[in-house]
Amino acid sequence: MRSWQDILKGSNEEIIRWAAESAWADAMRACQQDAIWHAEGDVWTHTLMVCAEVEKLEGYEELNREDQLKLLFTALLHDSGKPATTALDPETGRLRSLRHSIVGASLARGVLAELRCPLELREEIVRLVRYHGRPPYLLEKAHPEQEVIRLSCLVKNRLLHLFALADTRGRDADGTVRTEEMLNLWRDVAVEHGCYDGPYPFANAQARFLYFREAVGDLHHVPHEHYKCRVIMMSGLPGVGKDTWLARNRPELPVVSLDAVREDLNVDATDNQGRVIQEARERCRQHLRAGEDFAFNATNLTVSLRKRWVDLFAGYGAWIEIVYLEDDLRVVLKRNAGRKDPVPASVIEKLAGKVEVPDVSEGHGVTRCAGDTRL
Incomplete structure (x- = not known):
């Protein structure tokens, strides 16, 4: 086999x-x-x-x-x-x-x-x-x-x-x-409850989103779906093609990218990331306060990491879609090696072992793409 x-x-x-x-x-x-x-x-x-x-x-x-x-x-x-x-x-x-x-x-x-x-x-x-x-x-x-x-x-x-x-x-x-x-x-x-052969029929995506976020969900509450803006949150290993996906599928969106923030601040990926995260959050807030749709581009490989950003976006009343990309690790390593500033292969291999693939409990929507479908 x-x-x-x-x-x-x-x-x-x-x-x-x-x-x-x-x-x-x-x-x-x-x-x-x-x-x-x-x-x-x-x-x-x-x-x-x-x-x-x-x-x-x-x-x-x-x-x-x-x-x-x-x-x-x-x-x-x-x-x-x-x-x-x-x-x-x-x-x-x-x-x-x-x-x-x-x-x-x-x-x-x-x-x-x-x-x-x-x-x-x-x-x-x-x-x-x-x-x-x-x-x-x-x-x-x-x-x-x-x-x-x-x-x-x-x-x-x-x-x-x-x-x-x-x-x-x-x-x-x-x-x-x-x-x-x-x-x-x-x-x-x-x-x-009508969910033996399929997911529970929530009234809308916001109802499901709130049900997962609240300690005691209310099945009878039908929240109004009025979002101040929409956020696409990327998730995937370095070199998997997140920038390419955004350029091809959401070219109209401004992008807050941790890589771009590091470059602007002249902070190496192996350095302390406190300043980078602080600046990225402020750039996200600028879009959120203005009610502007945007994309947030980072690896976001674990539930705990994603939750910190989801909490920020949800606090401003945003609709949140998580887009997860993956490919064969050998393909990712080869693509990464051809980048201007490649991430060490050992780091990517270590990150691959920590991946927690996002699911619908984390946002209003989730898109998962693998291999040739990722772009």
């Missing part, structure tokens, strides 16, 4: 045999789990049990092949973050794997990228890996319906529910640890 095309041609058994020969599967074989939750032993044993349960799910045969593959790859990769996060709890003496779903999501993105899995499909699987553990703990949430509604915008709740069933069945554990009734509550809440 050297490409996604090979995956599409292969059977589940062939895909599992391919996965079994990977370094990440070896790491899972060597990783033991808490005996109460996983009496079956190591992570790979559990993974194979979950893969088997996926095919036994009621309704599995009715799913299209793409959804079947989403479930299969979620099964293969959902606990791939455990080898890096499993440790003995000094207070209880039990094994714990804190934040393993976050680490696993990053690993899944890398595995699927190597296979050249299409960007949108890849990110759906990544998000299923990231949130696979949410359904069993729904009753612990102060507002359970909010958890289901929010995640409906990021994953398909039907697949999340089905995978939770397979994950529960694919283990040797005390039956009182996790009951399927708890998992079915997720399905019932999703069905009740």
Whole structure:
């Protein structure tokens, strides 16, 4: 299995045999789990049990092949973050794997990228890996319906529910640890709110935007969509083509660029960026105060970095679209090497490992482009 095309041609058994020969599967074989939750032993044993349960799910045969593959790859990769996060709890003496779903999501993105899995499909699987553990703990949430509604915008709740069933069945554990009734509550809440097979039908983009930003969202509030200006926020590795995308797709927009600010201030990319950020924020404010549409061009590779700018733009009543670009890392490195002031290849490679692909929870709109579609 050297490409996604090979995956599409292969059977589940062939895909599992391919996965079994990977370094990440070896790491899972060597990783033991808490005996109460996983009496079956190591992570790979559990993974194979979950893969088997996926095919036994009621309704599995009715799913299209793409959804079947989403479930299969979620099964293969959902606990791939455990080898890096499993440790003995000094207070209880039990094994714990804190934040393993976050680490696993990053690993899944890398595995699927190597296979050249299409960007949108890849990110759906990544998000299923990231949130696979949410359904069993729904009753612990102060507002359970909010958890289901929010995640409906990021994953398909039907697949999340089905995978939770397979994950529960694919283990040797005390039956009182996790009951399927708890998992079915997720399905019932999703069905009740009309978001089992798709995202919750918010009244408009502003309603969704505010719902994700507020601690307790109001589903009945229909905010007026009146924006003072529109901001395009670029996101992507250095050398991926953000300037080119803006020139071809939004040539009318003035651009606030961190690279341009650095050049104006004569600040190197490896120097302290405090002055650069301060100046860039002031240039953005000038457009925001004037109610002018503009683009903000920087790498913006993580949720936390993007949020700082989104908070600024939203504070002025702007409509915010995030445009994320990506390409094969080898292509990016080659393009970067031909720039006037190239970023060190080691820096780009390090940044590539930190990428968090933006989703609709972060802005009013998100555009994701990969490969030849990015321009």
